[in-house]
Amino acid sequence: xxxxxxxxxxxRRLERLGLVSRKRVANQIKGERRSVQRxxxxxxxxxxxxxxxxxxxxxxxxxxxxxDHLVVKLFEDEQNVTVHLLVDNSKSMDxxxxxxxxxxxxxxxxxxxxxxxxxxxxxxxxxxxxxGVTFGPARNxxxxxxxxxxxxxxxxxxETNFEAALRSYVMQNRRPGLAxxxxxxxxxxxxETGVKCLLERGYEVALIHILAPAEVRPSIGGDLKLVDRETxxxxxxxxxxxxxxxxxxxxxxxxxxxxxxxxRHGILYQRIETSEPxxxxxxxxxxxxxxxx
Amino acid sequence: MNLxxxxxxxxxSLIPILIIFYLLKVRRHEQEVSSTYLWEQLHRDxxxxxxxxxxxxxxxxxxxxxxxxxxxxxxxxxFFTANAQASDNVVLLLDASASMQATxxxxxRFEAARNAxxxxxxxxxxDATGTIVRVKDHPEVLVQGAxxxxxxxxxNHVSVSTGTTNMKEALQLALSLxxxxxxxxxxxxxxxxxxxxxxxxxxxxxxxxxxIGASGENQGITVLSSRPDPGDPQRQHIFxxxxxxxxxxxxxxxxxxxxxxxxxxxDLQIPGxxxxxxxxxxxxxxxxxxEARLRDAxxxxxxxxAWLVLNQVGAYKLLLVTQNNLFLEKAVNLLPNVEVFxxxxxxxxxxxxxxxxxxxxxxxxxxxxxxxxMLLINPPPAEWLPITTDTIPRPKVTSYDRDDPLLNYVxxxxxxLSKVKDVDPPxxxxxxxxxxxxxxxxxGNNAGRKMVILPFDLHWSNFGLLPGFPIxxxxxxxxxxxxxxxxxxxxxxxxxxxxxxxxxxDEITVRKPDGSSRTFKPAGKPIGYNDTDxxxxxxxxxxxxxxxxxxxxxxxxLTSPAESDIAPHATLELGGAKLRPNEAIDWTPAKHExxxxxxxxxxxxxxxxxxxxxxxx
Numbered sequence: 001x002x003x004x005x006x007x008x009x010x011x012r013r014l015e016r017l018g019l020v021s022r023k024r025v026a027n028q029i030k031g032e033r034r035s036v037q038r039x040x041x042x043x044x045x046x047x048x049x050x051x052x053x054x055x056x057x058x059x060x061x062x063x064x065x066x067x068d069h070l071v072v073k074l075f076e077d078e079q080n081v082t083v084h085l086l087v088d089n090s091k092s093m094d095x096x097x098x099x100x101x102x103x104x105x106x107x108x109x110x111x112x113x114x115x116x117x118x119x120x121x122x123x124x125x126x127x128x129x130x131x132g133v134t135f136g137p138a139r140n141x142x143x144x145x146x147x148x149x150x151x152x153x154x155x156x157x158x159e160t161n162f163e164a165a166l167r168s169y170v171m172q173n174r175r176p177g178l179a180x181x182x183x184x185x186x187x188x189x190x191x192e193t194g195v196k197c198l199l200e201r202g203y204e205v206a207l208i209h210i211l212a213p214a215e216v217r218p219s220i221g222g223d224l225k226l227v228d229r230e231t232x233x234x235x236x237x238x239x240x241x242x243x244x245x246x247x248x249x250x251x252x253x254x255x256x257x258x259x260x261x262x263x264r265h266g267i268l269y270q271r272i273e274t275s276e277p278x279x280x281x282x283x284x285x286x287x288x289x290x291x292x293x
Numbered sequence: 294m295n296l297x298x299x300x301x302x303x304x305x306s307l308i309p310i311l312i313i314f315y316l317l318k319v320r321r322h323e324q325e326v327s328s329t330y331l332w333e334q335l336h337r338d339x340x341x342x343x344x345x346x347x348x349x350x351x352x353x354x355x356x357x358x359x360x361x362x363x364x365x366x367x368x369x370x371x372f373f374t375a376n377a378q379a380s381d382n383v384v385l386l387l388d389a390s391a392s393m394q395a396t397x398x399x400x401x402r403f404e405a406a407r408n409a410x411x412x413x414x415x416x417x418x419x420d421a422t423g424t425i426v427r428v429k430d431h432p433e434v435l436v437q438g439a440x441x442x443x444x445x446x447x448x449n450h451v452s453v454s455t456g457t458t459n460m461k462e463a464l465q466l467a468l469s470l471x472x473x474x475x476x477x478x479x480x481x482x483x484x485x486x487x488x489x490x491x492x493x494x495x496x497x498x499x500x501x502x503x504x505i506g507a508s509g510e511n512q513g514i515t516v517l518s519s520r521p522d523p524g525d526p527q528r529q530h531i532f533x534x535x536x537x538x539x540x541x542x543x544x545x546x547x548x549x550x551x552x553x554x555x556x557x558x559x560d561l562q563i564p565g566x567x568x569x570x571x572x573x574x575x576x577x578x579x580x581x582x583x584e585a586r587l588r589d590a591x592x593x594x595x596x597x598x599a600w601l602v603l604n605q606v607g608a609y610k611l612l613l614v615t616q617n618n619l620f621l622e623k624a625v626n627l628l629p630n631v632e633v634f635x636x637x638x639x640x641x642x643x644x645x646x647x648x649x650x651x652x653x654x655x656x657x658x659x660x661x662x663x664x665x666x667m668l669l670i671n672p673p674p675a676e677w678l679p680i681t682t683d684t685i686p687r688p689k690v691t692s693y694d695r696d697d698p699l700l701n702y703v704x705x706x707x708x709x710l711s712k713v714k715d716v717d718p719p720x721x722x723x724x725x726x727x728x729x730x731x732x733x734x735x736x737g738n739n740a741g742r743k744m745v746i747l748p749f750d751l752h753w754s755n756f757g758l759l760p761g762f763p764i765x766x767x768x769x770x771x772x773x774x775x776x777x778x779x780x781x782x783x784x785x786x787x788x789x790x791x792x793x794x795x796x797x798x799d800e801i802t803v804r805k806p807d808g809s810s811r812t813f814k815p816a817g818k819p820i821g822y823n824d825t826d827x828x829x830x831x832x833x834x835x836x837x838x839x840x841x842x843x844x845x846x847x848x849x850x851l852t853s854p855a856e857s858d859i860a861p862h863a864t865l866e867l868g869g870a871k872l873r874p875n876e877a878i879d880w881t882p883a884k885h886e887x888x889x890x891x892x893x894x895x896x897x898x899x900x901x902x903x904x905x906x907x908x909x910x
Contacts, residue, residue, distance in 0.1 A: 092327040092328045093327075095326075095327035096327065100327070184327065184328075186327055186328035186330045186331070187328070187330065188330060212327065215326075215327060215331075220324060222322065223321040223322065224321050224322055224323075224324045225321040225322065225323045225324065226324050226325075226326050226329050226332055227323055227324065227325050227326065227329075228326065228327075228328055228329040228330075229325050229326065229327050229328070230327070230328055231328075231329075233329050234323075234329065235329045235332045235333055236321055237321075237332060247331060247332065250331055251331055254331060
C-alpha cells in the first residue's frame with residue numbers, strides 16, 4: 001500500500017528532511033526536535049531570578065558567589081512535535097486533473113512520513129462539514145504503513161464547514177502542535193473562524209492552499225450553467241472576455257484576502273497548483289517556505 | 294396607402310414571439326465546476342434563476358421589431374393610388390429654344406417645362422415607355438422608347454439652347470415616331486412662341502399642349518446691319534431695329550459700342566407691340582466690330598445685345614494674265630479696292646506670284662498654280678482640268694443658276710456664243726450655266742483655291758458687250774477676293790458655320806464669346822463649326838507654323854422676332870385647330886406599389902442590426 005501511495009525513492013529522500021516548528025510548544029516527551037522551550041538539555045540559553053519552588057540543582061552558584069544573587073540557569077529543551085495533518089475531503093476537492101484531493105493526500109502522506117521519520121507524533125484527520133475519521137497518533141516510521149493505508153481509504157464527501165470541523169478536532173485533541181491544513185478554501189463557510197480555533201488552542205498552523213489550474217485560469221467559454229460539485233448550486237454565466245476578466249479580478253481579490261489574513265495571524269501559507277509535481281512541491285516549494293528543512 | 298395582400302399582415306404575429314424570445318433566458322450548457330463560489334456576483338447577468346427575465350430596453354430588440362414590421366408591410370404589398378397616363382407610349386416635345394430662357398416663371402421657363410415633364414413621367418404607368426425630343430432649330434431625339442427611370446435621367450441632363458424653335462419639324466418627327474402605335478400620346482411642353490402650323494395634319498394622333506410662361510414683356514434688338522456711307526465709302530452707317538413685344542409703350546436706351554468702347558446712345562420710345570429704329574452715322578473708319586445694347590434688362594436678356602462685324606476687306610492685288618483682252622481689262626479696272634497688275638502670258642514666269650491674292654488667267658494656265666484664287670478664261674487643258682481643245686459650235690445657254698451669287702443681276706441667257714470648249718466637270722466644281730450638258734460656267738474650291746472657269750474665249754461671244762459683264766466680273770471678284778468676311782456667314786445660334794481655310798493655313802482656332810477655344814486642322818477643306826449656341830463674337834485665327842495668317846470674326850445674334858416674342862400662348866394652332874392646355878388628357882387612377890422600397894429599408898436595417906450586434910459583442 002505504502003509503495004503504491006508514494007514512491008520508495010521519494011520516501012528515502014523524505015527521510016532526510018524534518019518538519020520545522022517555529023512556535024514554542026510544550027511537550028512532555030523529549031524527542032529529537034529542537035524546541036525553543038527552555039528545558040534540561042545541555043544547551044544553556046539564559047538566566048532568570050530564582051523564585052521559591054525552583055529546582056535548586058539549577059541554581060548557578062558561581063554567580064551567587066560573585067554577585068550574592070540567586071539566579072537559575074535556563075537550558076534549551078529538545079522535544080518532539082505533534083504534527084496534525086488535516087485534509088479537506090469535501091466534494092470540491094475531488095476535482096481537477098490532476099485531482100486536488102489526491103494531491104492533498106499525497107502531500108499529507110509525504111509530510112506525515114517526514115514527521116514519523118523524526119519520531120514526531122503524527123495525527124491525521126479528514127474534514128468536510130464535520131470531522132471525519134482520524135488516524136494516530138503514530139510515533140515512528142514503522143507506522144507509516146498504517147498512515148498510508150488510512151489516506152488511501154479517504155473518499156470525498158460533503159460540504160466544507162471549517163468552523164464545525166476544526167472546532168471538533170481541537171476539542172478532541174488536547175495536545176496542540178503543528179497543524180498542516182490541506183484545503184482549496186472554496187467554501188461559503190468562513191475558513192478564518194475554523195483556523196482561529198486552532199490558533200486559540202496554541203496550534204501552529206500551516207495552510208496549504210490547493211487549486212487546479214482551471215480554477216486559476218478558466219479556459220471555458222459560451223453560455224454556460226455552472227454547477228457547483230459540492231453544493232449542487234448553479235450559476236448562469238455568459239463567459240465572454242469581459243466575464244473572464246471579472247473572474248480574474250475576483251480571484252486576485254480573494255487570494256490577497258487569504259494571504260492578508262494568514263500574514264496577520266502568523267500562519268504559514270502556501271498556494272499550490274495541482275499541475276506541479278509532488279517532489280518539487282515537497283523538496284522545493286515547501287522547503288523554501290520553511291515548512292520542511 | 295392601401296394593401297394588395299392584407300393577408301401578409303399575419304406575419305406580424307411573429308413579433309410577440311420575438312419578444313417572448315427576449316423574455317426567455319438563454320439556454321445554457323451545463324458545466325460542472327469545483328465550486329461556484331468565485332463565479333457568483335460577477336455580473337448581474339450571471340445570476341438569475343427564473344426561466345423568465347424582465348424585458349429590458351434593448352436596441353437590438355427594437356431593431357428586430359422594426360425589421361419584422363417592415364417585412365410585414367412588404368409582404369402586404371402596399372401601394373398608393375395616383376392619376377397615371379392611360380397610354381403605353383408618350384412622346385414629350387420639350388421646347389429648348391431661346392425664348393424658354395425667359396425668367397417670367399421662376400427660375401426659368403425651361404425649368405418649369407422640365408418640371409412639368411417630370412410630373413408627366415411620374416404619372417406614367419410602370420410599364421409605359423417614353424420618348425423625349427429636345428425642340429430647337431432642329432429637333433433632337435434625346436431618348437426613345439425609354440423606361441421611366443431613363444426618362445427621369447434624361448430630363449435631369451437636358452439643357453436649354455439659344456436657338457430658334459422648329460416645332461413643326463419636331464411634331465412631324467413625333468408623329469412619325471408614333472405612327473402605327475395605339476394608346477400613344479404626344480405632349481408639347483412649350484411657351485407656344487412658334488410659328489403657326491396650319492399645314493401640319495396630325496390625323497388621329499393625340500396631341501396635348503402644356504403651355505409654359507406668364508408674361509410677354511420684352512424688348513429686343515431684331516435687326517442690326519450696316520451699309521456704306523453714300524458720301525464716304527470708308528465709313529459705315531449702322532441700322533438698329535428694336536421691337537417691343539409687350540403691350541404697353543416703353544422707353545429704353547440704345548447704345549452703340551465700337552470695338553468695345555461706347556460711341557453713341559439714344560433714347561427710344563417703343564410703342565406696345567411696335568418697333569423703333571435708329572441709324573448710327575458716326576462710326577469711325579476702320580471700325581471692326583459694333584455692338585448694339587439695350588440698357589434696361591427684362592425677362593429675356595438674350596436679345597438685349599447684338600453684334601456686327603464690319604467689312605474688313607482691304608485693297609488687294611490682282612494679277613491679270615492676258616494677251617490684250619479689252620473687255621476684261623476694263624471690267625477689272627472698275628473694281629473698287631483692287632490693285633490691278635497686268636502681264637502677258639510669256640512674261641508670267643518672271644513674276645513672283647506670292648505678291649498677288651487673286652489671278653485672272655485668260656487663255657493661259659501656268660505649269661505651277663500659284664497660291665490664291667483665280668478666274669480662268671478659256672484655259673488650256675491641264676492634268677487637274679479635263680478640258681479638250683475641241684470646241685462645240687454655237688452652243689445656246691439652256692440653263693443657269695440665277696440664285697447663285699456669281700450670277701446675281703447677270704442675264705446669262707442673253708449671251709451668244711460661237712463656240713465653247715468641252716469640259717468634263719471636276720468633282721470640286723459646280724456647273725452654274727450650261728448648254729445642253731456642256732458647261733459654260735463652273736465654280737468651286739480646288740484644294741483651297743477658289744476657282745471660276747469660263748471654258749470659252751470672250752471674243753467667241755458677246756458676253757463682254759453685255760451690261761451684265763462688269764456685274765459678273767464684280768460678282769466673281771466678290772467671290773474670289775481674300776479675307777471676305779462674308780465667307781463666314783453670321784447665322785442664328787446653333788447653326789453650323791462654314792470656315793474656309795487659307796491655302797497655307799495648317800491650324801484654325803475658333804474662340805467663343807466665353808473665351809473657350811477649339812482648334813482644327815483644316816487639311817485644305819472647309820470646316821463646319823457648329824458650337825454656336827452662345828450669342829456674341831467668335832474669333833477665327835488661321836495660322837501656319839505658329840504664325841498668324843488671318844484673324845476673322847463672326848457674330849451670333851438672336852435677332853429673331855419669333856424668339857423675342859416671348860408672349861406665352863395659351864393655345865397651339867395645329868392643323869387648322871387650336872390646341873388647348875391639358876385638353877382631353879386621359880388620366881386614370883393607377884396603383885403604384887412601393888414594396889421594393891420597404892424591402893430596401895429592411896435590408897438596410899438588417900445591415901445596421903448586424904453591425905450593432907457585432908459592435909456590442
